[in-house]
Amino acid sequence: MGKDTEKSESQFGFKDKAKAEETIELLKSHEMQYQKLTVRGLLGRAKRVLSMTKAADKIKNIQEAMSVFENWLEENGGGASNKNAKTDNDDEKVETVPGLGFKDKNAAKKSLEILEGRDPDYQRLAVKGLIGSSKRVLSGTKDPKKVQDIKDGVKILEEFLEKFDDENRSRLNWAYLSSDIINQFPEPKDKLCAEFVQIYSEKKNYKHLRTLFPSENQDKSWDIVRNKNIEKLKKLIKEKERKLFDDDGKPTEEHLGNYSN
Numbered sequence: 001m002g003k004d005t006e007k008s009e010s011q012f013g014f015k016d017k018a019k020a021e022e023t024i025e026l027l028k029s030h031e032m033q034y035q036k037l038t039v040r041g042l043l044g045r046a047k048r049v050l051s052m053t054k055a056a057d058k059i060k061n062i063q064e065a066m067s068v069f070e071n072w073l074e075e076n077g078g079g080a081s082n083k084n085a086k087t088d089n090d091d092e093k094v095e096t097v098p099g100l101g102f103k104d105k106n107a108a109k110k111s112l113e114i115l116e117g118r119d120p121d122y123q124r125l126a127v128k129g130l131i132g133s134s135k136r137v138l139s140g141t142k143d144p145k146k147v148q149d150i151k152d153g154v155k156i157l158e159e160f161l162e163k164f165d166d167e168n169r170s171r172l173n174w175a176y177l178s179s180d181i182i183n184q185f186p187e188p189k190d191k192l193c194a195e196f197v198q199i200y201s202e203k204k205n206y207k208h209l210r211t212l213f214p215s216e217n218q219d220k221s222w223d224i225v226r227n228k229n230i231e232k233l234k235k236l237i238k239e240k241e242r243k244l245f246d247d248d249g250k251p252t253e254e255h256l257g258n259y260s261n
Contacts, residue, residue: 011023011026012026012027012038012042013042013065014042014043014045014046014049014062014065014066014069015058015061015062015065016061016062016064016065017061017064017065017067017068019065020042020064020065020066020068020069021068023038023039023042024039024068024069024072027039032076034180035076036073036076037178037180037181038180038181039069039072039073040073040178041177041178041180041181042069042181043066043069043070043073044175044177045177045245046062046065046066046069047066048244048245049062049243049244049245050062050063050066052237052243052244052245094205094207094208094210094211095208095210095211096211097114097115097118097126097210097211097221098211099111099114100114100115100126100130101130101153102130102131102133102134102137102150102153102154102157103146103149103150103153104149104150104152104153105149105152105153105156106153107153108130108152108153108154108156108157109156111126111127111130111157112127112156112157112160115127117220117224117227117228118210118221118223118224118227119173119174119223119227120164120169120170120172120173121170121173122210122223123164123169124161124164124169124170127157127160127161127164128161130154130157131154131157131158131161134150134153134154134157137150138150138151174227174230176206178204179200179201179203179204182197182200182201183197183201185251186251192214192225192229193229195214195215196214196222196225196226199212199222200222206223209221209222209223209226210222210223233254233255236254237254240254242254243255
C-alpha cells in the first residue's frame with residue numbers, strides 16, 4: 001500500500017457531516033468494492049460510538065455523518081449497511097457447522113446446544129433452515145413413529161424461534177467489520193486477539209469462523225470465542241466507564257485487548 005493511500009485512510013472518519021463527506025471524496029480513488037466495505041465499516045463504528053455518546057452536539061454531528069454514509073450506500077447499491085460486511089469471496093463454499101438435526105427431541109436439543117454462543121443472526125438462520133428441511137423430510141416419511149419424532153423435534157426448534165423473536169435477540173448480534181477495515185487498526189497486543197485478526201485476515205469471510213478453532217482451545221470455534229470475549233469487553237467497558245471507540249471513531253486500547261487492570 002502506497003504512502004498516498006495510507007495518508008488518505010488515516011483521514012477517514014465520521015465525527016461530523018464534513019468529515020463524512022471528506023471521507024467519501026477520499027474513497028473515490030479506490031475500487032468500488034473497497035469503497036463499500038469502508039463505508040459500511042465506518043457506519044458500523046459510528047453506530048457503536050453513538051450508542052455511548054452523551055453530548056448532544058456530538059450525537060447530532062455523528063448522526064449527520066451517518067446520514068451521509070447511508071445515503072451514499074443507497075445510491076451505490078450498498079444497502080443493508082447494518083449487516084455484516086461482505087467480501088469478494090462471500091459466495092465461496094463454507095463448511096457447515098456439523099451435528100445439526102431435527103429427527104427427534106434429542107437431535108433438536110443437541111442442535112440448540114451446538115448453536116449456543118454463536119452469532120444470534122446465525123442461530124435464527126440455522127434453526128429456520130432446520131425447520132424448512134424438516135417439512136421436506138416429513139412429506140416423504142411414512143413411518144408414524146418417525147413422523148412423530150420429527151414433529152417433536154421441530155416443536156422444540158419452533159419454541160426456540162418464537163422465544164428468540166419475542167426477546168428480539170437479533171439486537172445482540174455484533175456485525176463483523178471487514179478484514180480490510182480491521183487491518184487498518186493497530187495490531188492488538190493480546191495473543192488471542194492477534195490470532196483472531198490473523199485468521200480472519202486470511203479467510204476474509206467471517207462464516208469460516210464457525211468451523212475454525214483457536215490454536216490453544218479446540219473446544220469452542222472462533223465465532224463463539226469472539227462473542228464470549230465481546231461480552232467480557234462490554235462488561236469491562238461498562239464497569240470502567242470506558243469506550244469501544246474514541247471520538248474520531250478509532251478503537252480504544254480496551255477494544256484492542258491492550259487493557260490491563
